[in-house]
Amino acid sequence: MSLIVQKFGGTSVADAMKIHRAARRAIRARLANKQVVMVVSAMGDTTDRLFALAHEVCRNPPKRELDMLVTTGEQVSIALMAMAIHEAGHQAISLTGAQVGLLTDSVHTKARIRTIDAERIRRELASGRVVIVAGYQGIDPSGEITALGRGASDTTAVALAAVLGAEICEIYTDVDGVYTSDPRVVPQARKIDRISYEEMLELASLGAGVMHSRAIEFAWKYQVPVHVRSSLTDAPGTRIVSESKGMEDLVARGATLKRDLARLTLLGVPNAPGQAAKIFARIADQHIIIDDIIQNVVDHGKRANIAFTVERGDAEETQALCRRLTAEVGFDAVDVDADVCKVSIVGVGMRSHYGVASRMFGAMAAGGINIQNISTSEIVISCIVSSKDGERALQLIHQAFELEKPNSSPVPAGQS
Structure with missing residues (x-):
């Protein structure tokens, strides 16, 4: 049975x-x-x-x-x-x-x-x-x-x-499955019939609310077939499966908006081995999850400004911890912006297509949206923006990659 x-x-x-x-x-x-x-x-x-x-x-x-x-x-x-x-x-x-x-x-x-x-x-x-x-x-x-x-x-x-x-x-x-974006923000969003574990994990981690990211980790590791569907109808939903031939034909599978983030910037950190390790070890001891990390070297290489994001609910505790570390580590100050969010584009097709970043940044520039931080992986490009610009940025990215079309592939194939 x-x-x-x-x-x-x-x-x-x-x-x-x-x-x-x-x-x-x-x-x-x-x-x-x-x-x-x-x-x-x-x-x-x-x-x-x-x-x-x-x-x-x-x-x-x-x-x-x-x-x-x-x-x-x-x-x-x-x-x-x-x-x-x-x-x-x-x-x-x-x-x-x-x-x-x-x-x-x-x-x-x-x-x-x-x-x-x-x-x-x-x-x-x-x-x-x-x-x-x-x-x-x-x-x-x-x-x-x-x-x-x-x-x-x-x-x-x-x-x-x-x-x-x-x-x-x-x-x-x-909802009746996984969509290319949040339909409440992007009315043109389209239901996806099949998506790979890797893409779904990234979408979930980056703010797609349909499934918990740790659930996708389990499903991927143990190869559990998952079917996301509506409790109101018997219509097929979205099947989360192993990556199969043809999935890279689409440049992007979805776009996400991760709200309620805070960005902390540690100013004037000594640019020496072990300083970042010490800071983030202390943060990890408090079970605070770090999102993006950006480091800029200043003062002719003697100092660095380290910026990172956390959930807004962790911002107060993280700020207090970092202030206690200022004397111990020897950096100047902690700056906090508790009003940021992250927009991302996700797709295994990025491995074999070029021009993805330029299209994403161009769409946001055309909409007058300033990018504060940028992070990338093999199948994701993410940007930190002001919370007030988050929904507009998501709409522009979704439109730029024509995600409302079932077989969109708006950038040329080639070496990424």
Whole structure:
């Protein structure tokens, strides 16, 4: 008997009617002689409301207590889903992350999965039950409840699919697949039928909100087929697969906007071996994730200005840490701009096409948008811009690469 994993996001279980709709999907798969594991997020905006409530009670809530609070949302959802399936005359059981043996590290609010003991799930499946697992959460070696980070129910689902050897992991959401850009910002955005793991990982990391980037990492590493589709219809969505012949024919697969970033610039850092290592080691000790890093040498090579971006929510803590490092490392000051964002173009076709950067920068120049930082990889070009210019920049890039067309290839092929 084959096994599938179905993950339902918060908007797909936002009320009783939607919970029953999701339950029917699981039941339909069960009647098709499949074993079914469901992974469920908290209902609607429950997690947002719990975070807001925490900050009403405490200006800087302890991260352990945040995890204790916000993981309750998923426990509500899984219990209601099990009830809905029972109401329809089928067997189901709800289980928390701890109950399914999802072991994480001890980094509260950003925990990473270490191992999953799937024995309990296999036992329940063998008894004919639909197993409903709380997304977003696990337990550390000390028995503490941990949260995997916002949007990480996707990661729970794909990790379970990998461990259980599922034939597919279906990600149900309120959109009908992965788009070339955010349709709310770019109305011309087009649904993508197939996309490679690598491209999807970059899109997710750079702000595409359809899937969590760590979920794509798991899917790519363990070759889990993923199907992102709408919970409202039976129409095909977007399949995330291994790269195949012809995918490089398209220069770009999508454009993204990553909001809510802050740029910190360390002024006058001694230009000597080990200084940057010391600074970023201290930042890493606080489990703060660094995005882009740019270094400019000044003062005839004696000093350097180092600029980097972090999530806006980490800006205050990072700034305070860097100020403490000014005397220790010997740099002059810390400058913070908490109002920036990042626009990016992504595509495996960049490996075999030239002119991509000039087209992107030209589109933004024509729109009067100033680029503050630039970073590149083999299949990505990203620019840091002011938050006020972010949406306009995304629209211009999408138009420049004609992403609304199914077979767009506006720059010539050749050596990149």
